[in-house]
Structure formats: C-alpha cells, structure tokens
Amino acid sequence: MITTTDKTSDGEPRGPLAGIRVLDTTGVVVGPVATLMLAEQGADVIKIEPPEGDLMRRLGGRPRKPGMSPKFLHFNRNKRSIVLDLKSDEGREVMARLVATADVFVSNMRPRALQSLGLTFAAMAAINPRIVHCTISGFAIGGPYAGVPAYDTIIQGLSGVAACHAEVLGEPRFAPFVLTDHLVGIVAAQAICAALLGRQRTGVGEAIEVPMFENAAAFVLSEHLDQRTFDPDGHMGDPRIMNPDARPxxxxxxxxxxxxxxxxxxxxxxxxxxxxxxxxxxxxxxxxxxxxxxxxxxxxxxxxxxxxxxxxxxxxxxxxxxxxxxYHTLQSLLDDPQLRGSGVLTNEIQNNEDGQEESMLGLRHPNRYSNTGVPASRLAPRFGEHGEEILAELGFGADERRRLAGRGADAAE
The missing domain is CATH 3.30.1540.10 (formyl-coa transferase, domain 3)
Structure with a gap:
C-alpha cells in the first residue's frame, strides 16, 4: 500500500505510483516501454544494466553522447541506472538487497536465464513475499514455442500484423515502428498495476507472464476474425479496414x-x-x-x-x-500545435561534458491525474549514473561501496 504523500515537500506532484519501487532488468524496447509508463506515473524505476549496458544505448540511432542514443533517451526517461553483473557474487548481493526493498520486478529474460541468475518469482518471494514479478516473454509457457527468442519483427510476422499489410498492399510488410513491442509493453504496465491493486487486498505479490505473440495475435484477431467468429468457412478481415481507400x-x-x-x-x-x-x-x-x-x-x-x-x-x-x-508527415508532426500546447513535445535542456547547455526535443507523459499529478520529466540516465546513491540507499557504507565498485556493482560509468 502506498504510504508516501502525493506531493513532495515543495508541492511538486509525485504521480499516482509514488512510493512504488520497480526493478527493471529489461532492455531494447518492450520492457523499457512498460517501465517508462510506470516511471512517468511516479514509480521509482531502477534500471539494472549489465556491464555491457542496454543494447538500445547503441542500437537506437546516432548519439550525441556515447551510450545515449535518441531511442534510449525517449524510452528511459525518469529512471535511475545502476550497473550490476548478476553473474557475480557482488552483483547478486546488491540485487538481494534491492529485492527486499522493491514492489515490482520486470524482466524480458528467458526462463533459463532467470533460473540461472536466481531471479525467479519463487527466489524473490522468499526474500520479499509482496513483490510483483513480471516476465515479458516471446511466447507463453506451455506452448511449443516457449523459450524461443523473439524480437518485434518476429512477432509481427507470426501474429498476422504483416499479413494485414499483405491484404491491403499485396505483399507482407512490417509496420514501420516496433508495433508489438509498444503494444505488449503497455499491456505489461497495465498488468503490473492490476497486480499491485490485487496486492492491496491480499497482502502478497504474484507472478505475471506477459507473452508477446499471444497478446499480438489476440490484438489482430479481435479486429479481423470477422465472420470466422461464427462460421468455420467465414470471411476474415474487417472490410472497412482492409479497403485500399482506408488511408489518408x-x-x-x-x-x-x-x-x-x-x-x-x-x-x-x-x-x-x-x-x-x-x-x-x-x-x-x-x-x-x-x-x-x-x-x-x-x-x-x-x-x-x-x-x-x-x-x-x-x-x-x-x-x-x-x-x-x-495528414502529418513525420516532419510536420513536430510543428503540431496540439502536441506543443499540451506539453507532450517540448524542448529540453541538458548539459554537455563541458558544462555547456545543449537543446534537444523531448517527450513527456501524455496523461494527466487531477489529484496526484505526474512527476517532473527527467532525462534518461547515463550508464550507471545513480549507482552510488542507490548503494547508499541500500545501506552500503562508503568502504563497501568502494569494494563493490568495479566488482559487479559499478557505482558509476
């Protein structure tokens, strides 16, 4: 149960998830989308990165600063970063302390990796029975694809998203953005919030499985089962959406x-x-x-x-x-008065290594809450930026922090 106040001491809004701590071991897009939603609703999201860092730091476009690609910046706002080598004793020591303080754990690791690193729900619940443990996977446990690796394009092709384009364009195409990663990330955030509400009634946490394929396939079929819903030989595909003139x-x-x-x-x-x-x-x-x-x-x-x-x-x-x-092009979208007026698209100021101010286009949480508000937008964290302060919060003294730095729990980049 949230016991913190809805606003900081200076009256700034904290968000409806203020007081909730989320341990985020996800990378690339689907998991960071889920934890971004939680962070921008006020949760304290601690991004736990391996020594090589989140792949999106390098994969998400040409960065102005090393490890800070455009996509990484937009998917990881309002989070804190610590570097942990979870294969090391030191990293596991820090992780155990984090689990004891956390409300939510989110991962998109495969089951075998979770087991080998001691990050299963059973292992965490033994430390903290109230933890909500969310695993985002490619495929649900119990099916023949369980444990098979997957990315957004794999899921788009398998779930029927690419086939919908084929119906209209004459050839299968991926959506020109990571559609199923975003979709499933949002679903995961909703499932986590539902589990937190359930925990208020029961007093204990639970494990959540959020499979990408099953969610994406349900998304497609709810639109396009059409007459097949009633007839084994019925037509599939909403004729309004599949029409060639269903476009700008x-x-x-x-x-x-x-x-x-x-x-x-x-x-x-x-x-x-x-x-x-x-x-x-x-x-x-x-x-x-x-x-x-x-x-x-x-x-x-x-x-x-x-x-x-x-x-x-x-x-x-x-x-x-x-x-x-x-109709907007990508370029004209940046000049839309509604996006500017509502504050979703804004100019951000950051300091470079020389202490000089640099501007960038930033995105802010689109949704509003009349009572708790949303916390002020913060830039995505540098690699390991908050390691020192997180270790201090966990009760590690200065000598212990020095011991841990560079030995599986880096305090800084």
Whole structure:
C-alpha cells in the first residue's frame, strides 16, 4: 500500500505510483516501454544494466553522447541506472538487497536465464513475499514455442500484423515502428498495476507472464476474425479496414484523414460534399449497409476529397461536425500545435561534458491525474549514473561501496 504523500515537500506532484519501487532488468524496447509508463506515473524505476549496458544505448540511432542514443533517451526517461553483473557474487548481493526493498520486478529474460541468475518469482518471494514479478516473454509457457527468442519483427510476422499489410498492399510488410513491442509493453504496465491493486487486498505479490505473440495475435484477431467468429468457412478481415481507400485521402494540395462512421456523420458528410441525395441511397442508409457497400462508400469519399484543398475540407467538415484532420508527415508532426500546447513535445535542456547547455526535443507523459499529478520529466540516465546513491540507499557504507565498485556493482560509468 502506498504510504508516501502525493506531493513532495515543495508541492511538486509525485504521480499516482509514488512510493512504488520497480526493478527493471529489461532492455531494447518492450520492457523499457512498460517501465517508462510506470516511471512517468511516479514509480521509482531502477534500471539494472549489465556491464555491457542496454543494447538500445547503441542500437537506437546516432548519439550525441556515447551510450545515449535518441531511442534510449525517449524510452528511459525518469529512471535511475545502476550497473550490476548478476553473474557475480557482488552483483547478486546488491540485487538481494534491492529485492527486499522493491514492489515490482520486470524482466524480458528467458526462463533459463532467470533460473540461472536466481531471479525467479519463487527466489524473490522468499526474500520479499509482496513483490510483483513480471516476465515479458516471446511466447507463453506451455506452448511449443516457449523459450524461443523473439524480437518485434518476429512477432509481427507470426501474429498476422504483416499479413494485414499483405491484404491491403499485396505483399507482407512490417509496420514501420516496433508495433508489438509498444503494444505488449503497455499491456505489461497495465498488468503490473492490476497486480499491485490485487496486492492491496491480499497482502502478497504474484507472478505475471506477459507473452508477446499471444497478446499480438489476440490484438489482430479481435479486429479481423470477422465472420470466422461464427462460421468455420467465414470471411476474415474487417472490410472497412482492409479497403485500399482506408488511408489518408488525396486533396488538391495534400492529404486529409476523414472518418464518418455513425449515421448522423454519414448524413452530414454527404451534405458537406454537396451530395445530399446520397443520404437516401439504401446502400448507405445504415451502418450495416455501409459495411456491405464499403467499397462504393469509400470510393465516393476519396473522389470528393480531390475537389478542394486540405484546409478547405477541414474547415467544411468541422462545420458539419464530421471527424476530419490534416495528414502529418513525420516532419510536420513536430510543428503540431496540439502536441506543443499540451506539453507532450517540448524542448529540453541538458548539459554537455563541458558544462555547456545543449537543446534537444523531448517527450513527456501524455496523461494527466487531477489529484496526484505526474512527476517532473527527467532525462534518461547515463550508464550507471545513480549507482552510488542507490548503494547508499541500500545501506552500503562508503568502504563497501568502494569494494563493490568495479566488482559487479559499478557505482558509476
């Protein structure tokens, strides 16, 4: 149960997970996405890195500073870093003390690695019965793929994500971002919060298994089982989503995104494009009939949008209360006034090795909490940046900290 106050002594918000300590042994994307959500809701996330560091420090784009790639910066905000060699006695000694103080442990190691390092739920619960132990795996235990390694592209191809592109584009493609890593990371964060709530009732922790493949496949099938839900020979794939015109629509000077789904929006849309007679067309008179005749409906929509500029259509469609917004390129997204106004996209200031200030584009937690707020955004940690302070918090004296530094529990980079 959270016993800390919701705000710091100077009145700054702490977030709804203030007082929760999370031990994060994950790397790359899926695990760091999960722990990022917890960190930005106020949890104290301690990123436990092996001596070689998180691969994303090097894999996530060209860094301005060594070990601080762009992707690493964005996936690891508001965390602290300590370096532990968990294969060493010293590293395990520190880890045992951390487990005794923690509420949550998160890992994307395979079961064999967890067993060899003494990081199973049973081992941790023996030290701290209240710990919530979350393992993010490629595949669920019990199936034939259990223990097989996986990355996002493997899961996209296996779960049907790439096949959805094939239905529309004629060839399988991966989504141009690590879709299933993000999806499963969010699922893991939700499962952890649910387990913490359950712990308030029971007083004890539990083990959580969050498999990537099963979650991604359920995500795809919930959208696209369609008539196969009822009929073994039924059609699969939502015809609205699989339609080639289910995309940003070309205007005179660019593209626009339009969705008129309800009957009221349909009637308003036909008025907006100057085709009021189509409101009485039986093909489009109801949601059900528009699904059957989705190709014709989308073709009319696409043809109409070519007649005006994007700005003209946005103004007209908003006047008719039809959902519509301009299409963004990656570059124009950075200038979106909503992202700037809500504070999600912001300019951050960091100091370089010479003490000079450097600017960078930063991201902040999009969600807000009326009572507890969210903690101030902090830059991702340097490799082992907080080792010294974490060891001190665990009760290691100065002599012990010097002994541990460089021997499996590095206090600093």
């Amino acid at each position: 629509l070309q205007t005179q000077d660019g593209y626009i995104c339009v969705s008129a789904n309800t009957d009221a929006q349909m009637r308003a849309f036909f008025d907006a494009i100057g085709r009021p007679e189509l409101k009485d067309d039986p093909r489009f008179a109801s949601v059900a009939s528009r699904v059957v005749h989705v190709r014709a409906y989308f073709a009319i929509r696409a043809e109409a949008m070519r007649e005006r500029t994007t700005a003209e259509w946005v103004e007209i469609l908003r006047r008719h209360d039809v959902p519509a917004m301009p």
